[in-house]
Structures are given as C-alpha cells and as structure tokens.
Amino acid sequence: MSCYVIDSSALFHARDMRIFTGSRLLTTKQVADEVKDPRAQAALELLGIEVVEVDDKRVRPLKLRAPNLSDADLSLLALALDTGCVLLTDDVELAKTARRMGVRAKGFYFVR
Numbered sequence: 001m002s003c004y005v006i007d008s009s010a011l012f013h014a015r016d017m018r019i020f021t022g023s024r025l026l027t028t029k030q031v032a033d034e035v036k037d038p039r040a041q042a043a044l045e046l047l048g049i050e051v052v053e054v055d056d057k058r059v060r061p062l063k064l065r066a067p068n069l070s071d072a073d074l075s076l077l078a079l080a081l082d083t084g085c086v087l088l089t090d091d092v093e094l095a096k097t098a099r100r101m102g103v104r105a106k107g108f109y110f111v112r
Contacts, residue, residue, distance in 0.1 A: 006049060
C-alpha cells in the first residue's frame with residue numbers, strides 16, 4: 001500500500017485525490033489546524049486522512065537545518081522522515097528541502 005504525507009495544498013484540491021484511494025494518507029495536527037477552508041476541512045474526514053501530532057522535539061533539529069520553513073512544514077518533513085511516506089506538496093522550497101534530507105517528494109499535480 002502506498003503512503004503519503006499530505007500538505008495543505010493537496011487538501012485544497014481534494015476533489016482530485018480519489019487517485020489515492022487505497023493509500024494511507026497522513027498529515028500533521030499543525031497542518032490540520034492551519035486549514036480554514038470548509039471543503040479542505042471536510043477532505044480530512046472524507047478521505048480518511050490520519051492527523052498525527054508531531055512532537056516538537058522532533059521538529060527542533062529540523063529547524064536548525066531548514067530555518068526558512070514554517071513549523072507546519074517542518075512537522076510534515078518530520079512525519080515523512082519517521083514514516084518513510086512520500087511527501088505530497090506543491091511547496092517548492094519544502095519539496096527541495098525534503099529531497100536534500102532523503103525524503104521522496106512529489107508535487108500534487110504531477111502524481112498520477
């Protein structure tokens with residue numbers, strides 16, 4: 001089974017996420033708390049996305065390596081590192097940083 005760590009950009013395009021049916025989908029509490037769009041909030045539940053709380057102790061060392069990323073982005077990176085899942089994001093800076101750290105990252109529009 002495929003596994004994806006989902007950034008908020010993917011939640012905003014949830015209507016297209018049916019291609020991930022049968023995959024394990026995860027995001028972090030930090031990202032879920034940022035999402036204000038009602039459709040994106042509904043996508044969390046409708047798609048069965050697991051919301052994971054990432055310990056700040058896991059995020060702090062990453063902040064030293066990538067100080068330009070937000071705490072929410074760093075939480076996604078930590079979760080992808082811990083689970084080995086593909087990071088799904090349209091954030092170019094997050095994707096580049098993830099790849100430098102050995103995480104597979106894909107843009108949402110390019111996953112088929």
